[in-house]
Amino acid sequence: MKGLLPLCLCVILCNALPFEQKGFWDFSMDDGLNMMQDEGSGIFPTPAVVPPDHDMPSMDLCPFGCHCHLRVVQCSDLGLTSVPKNIPKDTTLLDLQNNKITEIKKDDFKGLTKLYALVLVNNKISKINEKAFEPLQNLHKLYISKNNLEEIPRNLPNSLVELRIHENKIKKVPKDVFNGLKNMNCIEMGGNPLENGGIEPGAFDGLKLNYLRISEAKLSGIPKDLPNSLNELHLDNNKIQAIETEDLIRYSNLYRLGLGHNNIRVIENGSLTFMPSLRELHLDNNKLSKVPPGLPDLKFLQVVYLHSNNITQVGVNDFCPIGFGVKRINYHGISLFNNPVPYWEVQPATFRCVTDRLAIQFGNYRK
Incomplete structure (x- = not known):
C-alpha cells in the first residue's frame, strides 16, 4: 500500500499565516501544493480529518479486497471497474483512487450520509449521474482528478469545501455549475484544455473562494470574472501574453499570485497596484524585458x-521605494538569474530593502 496524502490541504493553505520564506530555493517547490504528495500515492486519515463522532463505528462489513478501519474504507489499487457495494453506512473517508472505474451511477453512494471525503483520483471516469452525489450531505472533500471527465459534475453537495478536478478534459465552466456551494473555498482545476471563452460570465458567482488554480490550461489572459475573495490565484503554464491595467482590479485580497511559465511580455503601469496585500509574485519563465513597474508600492511584497x-x-528604484515609511x-x-542583465553594473542600493544579500539570486546568464 502506497503512502497516503493529507486531506486538509485546502484548509492549511487558506488559513495559513502570511507567507514567510524559509529558504530562497523554496521557489523550486510546487506552488501552494508542496505539502501534498502525488495524488496517486493514497490518502491517510488523521483525527483532524475525520469529524468527531462519539458513536462507535459499525464497520462489520467491508467490501471484498478493501481495508476498513475507524470509518475509513480504502479500496485503492484493486483494478475495480465500478464502485463496490456494501460500503458501511458510517464511512467518513472512501478511497477509490488508482482503479479502472468508468462511471459513477445514481446509487453508488446511497446511504453514505456521513461521508466526509471521497477520493476518485486516477480512474477512467467519463460519466457521473447527476444524482450520484445527492446522498452525500456532509461531503467536504471531493478529489476526482486524473480522469476522463469532459464537464464539471452537476449537483455537487452544498457542504463541499474543496474540489480537485484537474487533469481531465474539461473545456467549459457553465454559469450555474457551482450554484449553492456557499462553503466552497478551494478549487484545483488545472491541466484541463480550458480557454478564456470557456468560462461563462457569472460561472463563479456566489463562491467565496480563497484558493483557485487554473494552471496548464489554454488561457490567453487573466480571467476577469473570478471570485473577488481570492487569496491565492495560480495561472501558471498558460498562454497569457500581457497584464493589462484592469486585469487584476477585482482581486484586491490576493497575497499570492502565480503567473510563471506564460508568454508575458508587457505589464502595464498601475496594474499591480490593485493588490495592496500581495506577499508573493511569480513571473518567472516569461518574456519580460524589464522589471515590472509598481513593485516598490507593494508594501507587503516579500518574494518576487x-x-x-x-x-x-x-x-x-525598481524594487525599493524612494524615501522612508512606504514599504513596511x-x-x-528576489530571483533574477537566467536573465541577460549585467549584474556587476547593478548598484548595491537597488536592494536596500532586502533582508540580506543571500536573498538575491543573479547567477550567470548563458544562452
Missing part, C-alpha cells in the same frame, strides 16, 4: 520570482 526572462537592466516589509527573496 523574475528568473528566466529577458531582463537586460535593473534600475536603482523587506524582501526575503
